[in-house]
Amino acid sequence: MPNLPDLEAWAIFARVLEAGSFAKAAETLGMSQPTVSKAIIRLERRLGTTLLYRTSRRISLTPIGQLVMERARHIVREGELIEAETSAHSRAPKGLLRISAPMSFGLKYLAPLMPEFLARYPDVNLDVSFDDAVVDVVRGGFDVAVRIAAPEDSSMRARNLCVIRRLLVTSPTYLARHGPISHPREIEDHTCLCYASHSTSLSWRFRHTSGEECSITIDSRMRTNNAESLIPPLLAGMGMALQPEFVVADALARGDLVEVLPEWKIAQAYLSLVTPSRVIRPARVAALLDYLAESLPSAP
Known part of the structure; x- marks a missing residue:
């Protein structure tokens, strides 16, 4: 139906951005590479514009692609949340987790914890950004932000772990x-x-x-x-x-x-784990919060 958005193509577009290539996205989605490529072409024809520059070695976003990137990721995350709220299978953590953390603290305390987390949850993939800038969790598409700051405002959900002197x-x-x-x-x-x-x-x-x-x-x-x-x-x-x-x-x-x-x-500041204000968290997010709460408080 032409009046309905092509949600599958938007989801594939988001996965291509996360994977960094059509081939890796196809492998992640369990699709053939031509199927992935056709979905992007279909989406571009529908929009009347180019979203991705393609070369034999890499892909990159066009200016329009940059504008719609976060909204595409939001579509996928909302779909995942719906499934997480209604599917018993959501008890098993799986999928991509995007984390933001301060540079010095993240390298010293968070990075050494990642091998054990990955070993514990083999179906979870991590995308970790170390940056001292205070990111917008929702607009940045992050699942969890590790913060060292005053208590978070009410628009976010924050789990305070300990005081940082x-x-x-x-x-x-x-x-x-x-x-x-x-x-x-x-x-x-x-x-x-x-x-x-x-x-x-x-x-x-x-x-x-x-x-x-x-x-x-x-x-x-x-x-x-x-x-x-x-x-x-x-x-x-x-x-x-x-x-x-x-x-x-x-x-x-x-x-x-x-x-x-x-x-x-x-x-003093709090070491906090900040997440978007959702009614129900995906299992992978809940697993990470519990793991970090278990592992981080004694670090500082």
Whole structure:
């Protein structure tokens, strides 16, 4: 029927994008390569435009293909969700899982957990993106985002695992040159290096064990979107920085870095697992959440 959308062709288009080639998509779908190719051609003729550039070695999206890519993925995910809600077979985790995680934390704690997860669930495939940018989970087509931030807004479902402490640190050589610091207000006279994952990172609010609070504005000499990249200038005595504890734990243990104002604490962040707000999660998503909740809390 011409009035109905070609949902099969849209689903095949989404699978071609995930697989990266017609041949791999055909293998994943259990179809012949000509069948996959014909579905894309059928879709392009229906739309009156080209969605994919094809060469003998690779495929790539046209500008129009870029525009409709996420909607095609959404169609497939909604179809999978309908089946997951109505099929008893959904108890067995299977299919593609797309995960977003911060770079430093992801490489240190998440990546080492992936072999065991893949071994435990042989019918699940992973697409993992390590990026310190806060992604839009729905628009990005992600199933799970690992976040280190304040509690998530109500439009998402968040599972808080543990608190991530943030510490003000510098090198002993920096303190030897510039002298000790006794109050957060003095930080404004020092060189600061900032992990700027979001706009509020240049305003630091401290709370003393006695209950006193102090908020300061930072004029940063170096600003970066990856906390680990601040370690070399910190070790070189170039300034001080507010860092997640897991990033600087080894340097603190060695004495290469020291904590500044340990009696003053800054608002802590949560390690959270964020998912789209769905009534029922696909079994593969539930399996990943349970596995990470079991494996991650003791890491930081």
